[in-house]
Amino acid sequence: MELSIDRVTKQYKNKIAVDRISIKLTEGVYGLLGANGAGKTTFMRMICGILTPTGGEIKVDGRNNMEMGEEFRNLLGYLPQDFGYYPDFTAYEFMMYMASLKGLPSGKAKDRTRQLMEEVGLLQAAKKKIKTYSGGMKQRLGIAQAMLNDPKILILDEPTAGLDPKERVRFRNLIADFGKNKIVLLSTHIVSDVEAIADQILLMKDGQLKLTGTVGEMEQYVEGKVWECVRNEKETEHIVETFNVANMHHNSGETTFRIISETKPFENGIRVKGTLEDLYLYYFQEETKC
Ligand SMILES: Nc1ncnc2c1ncn2[C@@H]1O[C@H](COP(=O)(O)OP(=O)(O)O)[C@@H](O)[C@H]1O
Ligand SMILES: [Mg+2]
Known part of the structure; x- marks a missing residue:
C-alpha cells in the first residue's frame, strides 16, 4: 500500500500550519519529529481525513482519502494527541464502545478487545475504571483502541507524551511489534522516542518537511x-x-x-x-x- 501526500497545505486565516508537504509512505515506521507548533497534529489530522487540506491531496493507492469515506476509515487507526478517555468507563467498556463506533460486530469486538488488552498488558486491569489508570496505562489503552480494526495505517500523535522512561521503553516495543506490515506515522518532539524504532525520520519545522531519511542519513x-x-x-x-x-x-x-x-x-x-x-x-x- 502507498499513502501518497502531495503538496498538502493547511492555511488558517493568517497562519500556514502545514506548508506543501509531499512524501510517499509505504510499510514501515515513520517518526514525525518537530517542536511544538511545527504542524505535526494538523498534518496528521489531514491524513486521517478529520481536517480538509486547503491545498494538495492525500491518496491511498491513487484514491483520495476523503472520497474513500468509510473504506478509508476501515484502513485507519488513530490515537489523537488529546485523547478523551471517558474516566468513568472501565477499560473494557471503553474498548467495546470504540469497537462499536468502528462498526465491529459484538462477538468480534469481544475477541479483539481481549486479545489487544492482553498484548498491551492491560488484561488484569481491564475491569478497572480508566480514571484509576496511570499515564502509561492510558496511552497503552489508546494504542489498543487504535488497533481494534486491524488498521493498515496507524497514526499516533505524541503517544509517548508524559510517560516515564520505563513506560517509554514499553511503548516503543509495543509500536515496533504492532507496526509490522503497516504504515505507522508517529509524532513526537522527543528524539530518543523515534531514534530506536523509526525506519524513517521526517523532520518538520514551520509547517514544512525539512529533511527525511533514516537515522543514519540524518546523522550525515x-x-x-x-x-x-x-x-x-x-x-x-x-x-x-x-x-x-x-x-x-x-x-x-x-x-x-x-x-x-x-x-x-x-x-x-x-x-x-x-x-x-x-x-x-x-x-x-x-x-x-x-
Ligand atoms: N484551528 C486553528 N486555527 C489557527 N491556527 C491553528 C489552528 N490549529 C493549529 N493552529 C496553529 O498551527 C500551528 C501548528 O499547530 P499544530 O499542528 O498543533 O503543531 P504541533 O502538533 O506540531 O505542535 C501552530 O502555530 C498552531 O497555533
Ligand atoms: Mg501536536
Missing part, C-alpha cells in the same frame, strides 16, 4: 558540525549564550561542551560523530544562536 547532515571543547567552567554562561550547546559536563573546574557549529568554535575543539539529537538541536536552535 550534522557530520563535521559537532565539536567537543574543554573550557574553564567560568566561561559556561558565555558559551551557552553564544553557541548551540547540545550537552555539557562539569569536572573539577573544567567543562566539556558539546557544541553544534559550522566552524570550529575553539582552537582545542575536537570533531565528534553527530547524532539525531544533534541534528534536531541544529535545526531548532540555530535561529536563536550566533
Whole structure:
C-alpha cells in the first residue's frame, strides 16, 4: 500500500500550519519529529481525513482519502494527541464502545478487545475504571483502541507524551511489534522516542518537511558540525549564550561542551560523530544562536 501526500497545505486565516508537504509512505515506521507548533497534529489530522487540506491531496493507492469515506476509515487507526478517555468507563467498556463506533460486530469486538488488552498488558486491569489508570496505562489503552480494526495505517500523535522512561521503553516495543506490515506515522518532539524504532525520520519545522531519511542519513547532515571543547567552567554562561550547546559536563573546574557549529568554535575543539539529537538541536536552535 502507498499513502501518497502531495503538496498538502493547511492555511488558517493568517497562519500556514502545514506548508506543501509531499512524501510517499509505504510499510514501515515513520517518526514525525518537530517542536511544538511545527504542524505535526494538523498534518496528521489531514491524513486521517478529520481536517480538509486547503491545498494538495492525500491518496491511498491513487484514491483520495476523503472520497474513500468509510473504506478509508476501515484502513485507519488513530490515537489523537488529546485523547478523551471517558474516566468513568472501565477499560473494557471503553474498548467495546470504540469497537462499536468502528462498526465491529459484538462477538468480534469481544475477541479483539481481549486479545489487544492482553498484548498491551492491560488484561488484569481491564475491569478497572480508566480514571484509576496511570499515564502509561492510558496511552497503552489508546494504542489498543487504535488497533481494534486491524488498521493498515496507524497514526499516533505524541503517544509517548508524559510517560516515564520505563513506560517509554514499553511503548516503543509495543509500536515496533504492532507496526509490522503497516504504515505507522508517529509524532513526537522527543528524539530518543523515534531514534530506536523509526525506519524513517521526517523532520518538520514551520509547517514544512525539512529533511527525511533514516537515522543514519540524518546523522550525515550534522557530520563535521559537532565539536567537543574543554573550557574553564567560568566561561559556561558565555558559551551557552553564544553557541548551540547540545550537552555539557562539569569536572573539577573544567567543562566539556558539546557544541553544534559550522566552524570550529575553539582552537582545542575536537570533531565528534553527530547524532539525531544533534541534528534536531541544529535545526531548532540555530535561529536563536550566533
Ligand atoms: N484551528 C486553528 N486555527 C489557527 N491556527 C491553528 C489552528 N490549529 C493549529 N493552529 C496553529 O498551527 C500551528 C501548528 O499547530 P499544530 O499542528 O498543533 O503543531 P504541533 O502538533 O506540531 O505542535 C501552530 O502555530 C498552531 O497555533
Ligand atoms: Mg501536536
